[in-house]
Amino acid sequence: MENNQESKESTERSDLVSEDGKNIKDVVCQRCGSKVLCPGMAVFAEKELFLPSMRKKSGLSTTEGSVDGDTLTTHWFVDDMYTFENVGFTKDVGRIKYLICADCEIGPIGWHSLDDKKSFYVALERVNHV
Numbered sequence: 001m002e003n004n005q006e007s008k009e010s011t012e013r014s015d016l017v018s019e020d021g022k023n024i025k026d027v028v029c030q031r032c033g034s035k036v037l038c039p040g041m042a043v044f045a046e047k048e049l050f051l052p053s054m055r056k057k058s059g060l061s062t063t064e065g066s067v068d069g070d071t072l073t074t075h076w077f078v079d080d081m082y083t084f085e086n087v088g089f090t091k092d093v094g095r096i097k098y099l100i101c102a103d104c105e106i107g108p109i110g111w112h113s114l115d116d117k118k119s120f121y122v123a124l125e126r127v128n129h130v
Contacts, residue, residue: 013044013074015129016044016124016129017044018040021043021044022039022040022041022042022043022044023037023039023040023041023042023043023044023076023129024039024040024129025039025129025130026038026039026129026130027042027076027122027127027128027129028127028128028129028130029086029101029103029104029106029109029127029128030106030109030126030127030128031101031104031106032101032103032104032106033128033130034085034086034101034102034103034104035085035086036084036085036086036087036101036109036122036127037076037078037083037084037085037122038085041078041083042076042077042078042083042122043076043077043078044074044075044076044077045074045075045076045077045121046073046074046075047073047075047077047121048071048072048073049071049072049073049075049111049121049123050069050070050071050072051069051070051072051098051108051110051111051123051126052067052068052069052098052108053067053068053069053070054106054107054108054109054126055106055107070125072123072124072125072126074123074124074125075110075111075121075122075123075124076110076121076122076124076127077119077120077121078120078121078122079118079119079120080118080120081112081120083120084120086101086102086103087099087100087101087102087109087110087122088100088101088102088105088107089112090107090108092114095113095114095115096111096112096113096114097112097114098110098111098112099111099112099120099121099122107126108126109122109123109126109127110122110123110126111123
């Protein structure tokens with residue numbers, strides 16, 4: 001069954017990733033449909049990143065104790081913040097800024113380390129592709 005899951009993921013990935021590793025479709029917000037990235041503007045990347053659970057911007061602040069979230073491994077990588085069509089950033093959380101939809105403020109949909117000014121990651125699981 002695990003092999004079947006892998007083949008399903010690779011089929012889905014081939015619908016999203018071009019031969020040169022870039023996004024084939026528009027990347028849009030799951031909640032409001034606002035465009036985050038145009039086709040061909042991001043590169044597929046596998047990297048383990050922890051993102052807190054999705055919620056409105058006001059709920060993203062860290063509270064005492066642990067933060068609910070997911071460790072996600074498949075992302076769209078962008079090296080320039082001006083590549084995005086419509087994305088916002090949270091206040092600094094340690095050395096990280098989370099990416100959110102600039103229209104409806106749902107997020108985080110992605111991750112940016114303040115230590116690397118040219119690395120922006122948008123989690124495939126947190127956006128839709130049209």
